[in-house]
Structure formats: C-alpha cells, structure tokens
Amino acid sequence: MSILKTLTTGTLAVIAMAASLNAKDFSGAELYTNEEYTYGKFEARMKMAAASGTVSSMFLYQNGSEQASAQRWVEVDIEVLGKNPNSFQSNIITGKAGAQITSEKHHSVSPAADQGFHTYGLEWTPDYVSWTLDGKEVRRTKKGDNKNQVENLIGTQGLRFNIWSSESAEWVGQFDESKLPLFQFINWVKVYKYTPGRGENGSDFTLDWTDNFDSFDSGRWSKGNWTFDGNRVDLTPNNIYSKDGMLILALTRKGQESFNGQVPQDNEPAPVSSSSVTPPPESSSSSEPFIPPMSSSSEPITAIQQVRTPQMQPKEVRGIVNAKGAHVKEINRYRVNFKY
Secondary structure (H helix, E strand, O other): OHHHHHHHHHHHHHHHHHHHHHOOOEEEEEEEEOOOEOOEEEEEEEEOOOOOOEEEEEEEEOOOOOOOOOOOOOEEEEEEEOOOOOEEEEEEEEEEOOEEEOOOEEEEOOOOOOOOOEEEEEEEOOOEEEEEEOOEEEEEEEOOOOOOOOOOOOOOEEEEEEEEEEOOHHHHOOOOHHHOOEEEEEEEEEEEEEOOOOOHHHOOEEEEEEEOOOOOOOOOEEEOOEOOOOEOEEEOHHHEEEEOOEEEEEEEEOOOOOOOOOOOOOOOOOOOOEOOOOOOOOOOOOOOOOOOOOOOOOOOOOOOOEEOOOOOOOHHHOOEEOOOOOEOOHHHOOOOOOOO
8 A cells, every 4th residue: 555655656757747848928939950960150140039038049958968868969059148138158068967067158240140141150060159149250179178078069050049937037038928929030040060171162161051931941950849947837839930031949938839920121131042952842741750869058047847748749748858849768768967
C-alpha cells in the first residue's frame, strides 16, 4: 500500500508540474533549419521585435547541448533584448549544461533594431567567430580567446530564430504585455559553406542557398513546438507565417496567434531564392515530423523541466521532455542550473 501511495504521489507530482508549465498565457515562435552545418557564414535581413521583457534572436545551436549527458554546449547568439533595441547582444556559449561559459557583448544598432531592417551576420570558422551588422564586422573572437571558446565549438550547428519573453527582468526588462502583439520580420536568409580560399574573390565562403520567403519551404525549415522554464510563452508553429515575401515570427497572447497587419517595406530588394535540392511543398497533414531539441538562451534558468505539445495530442497528455523539447523517460529526468 505504501508503494502504491508513493507511486501515486510521484505521478501526481509529475502531472502537477506539467500543468504548471502548461499554464502560460502567451505564445511565441521558433524557426530552425532542418540541416546542421560545420562552419559557415549565415546572414539574415531582419526587422526585430522589441518591447521590455522580450527576446528577438538569430543564433546557431547544436542539438542536445542542453542535455546533462552531453559532452559539450555549442551555441553562438545574436539577441535583441527588448529593454534596449538600440543594440544587440553577441554571445558564445560553451562548457556543459549547468556549467556554461559565456562571453556577452553589446553592439549599437542604428536605427534601432525594431525601427528598421538590418543585415545581421555570423561567420564561424576553425579560427574565429565574427558578428557583422550591415556588412561591417562588430566583433571577432579568435582561437584561444575566452577559455578557448572557438576551439570548443565542435561538431555541427543549425541556424535558428526565435521570439519569446524571459521572466528575468534584470536581463530583458519588466514585461509589458500591453505592447503585444509583437513581430520579428525576416526578409531573407543566406547560408554560405566554409570553403577556405575558394569563395568569391578568394574569400573563405561560397553561397550555398538563399531563401527570400515567397513561401514557406518545409524542406528547409521547421517550426518549434515547446517551452521551457524561465520563459513565459509557449513556442508554437501557429506564430510563424509567410506573407508578401516576408517570414514573420510573432509574440502574442494565447489564442490570438495571427498576423493581420501590413508587412513593413524593406528598401533593400530581396535576393533570388536558390536551393540545390527541390523541396517538397509544405504539407497540411496533421502528422508531426521529428523536431530536434530547442534553443537555449542567455536566461538564468533554474530547474528546467519542459513540455512539448504534439499536434495530435492535447496538453493534458504531453510526454515528459527535457529543456529543449526532446522526449525523455521519466526515470531519466534531470535538472539543469543555468548560471550566467
């Protein structure tokens, strides 16, 4: 009887935890490439979202970095923190889950990131990581810097974008929900392969593909469907749209996931989309493809225990998942302490 009582109590505790995590009043969005890359150049032409308490981003991330059993954390960030859209935060995250090494710096953006389009860029090579704004380098971290962070970016990373709201007012400012809905607009994305000395004009990068978002390419991109502690929103596919040659990520109240406004105009014309593989059209099927683990943040998060909603399951029967959306068995649950 005591064993049964213990099991029942444990089960109820898990259900209560899931219910608590499900009780989020807001919806955000995350977009990620289906392919991962070892080195390369990544550019995006964007008008970011910004209101106190929010994060609007572009970043590289290695799936599984957040897992307690992972050998390493691998991530490179561009983040616009809502309390100050006149700058963006650059960051490399290495180390291991619970003991990350970070190197945040801030860079001026004019006009402000939410007031106009800018071209944001990341270059990742074996020798350095650099960040660019409108074609000008604003930071370079070289091999050997910051506890060998460049050397510790081992393996592959996918390109991601997200918009969400952090509960850390110290980091992003007090959340002002009266500013909702908020939108991050992506005019185009370019991805370059790392080809030392063989790129255009002898550069180290060769254009691999361009997407100008005339439509949503489900062969190239997927939409996140998860959440995590310290984030007051559920990330949902319902807040990612393609309209008038623009990819839109939204931050809204729950149940108000939509975009009915006018797409802002970018004075820079979008490049022609290209791909080496003809992707399949976006499916309307309710079957859910595999979704890799979710992104991290520079958010000081404690006790991550996350829940994901498959499209064919109500929230009440979600499986137990880890910090980034990968399913785990209940017996293998863990807690990750992020220290920034």
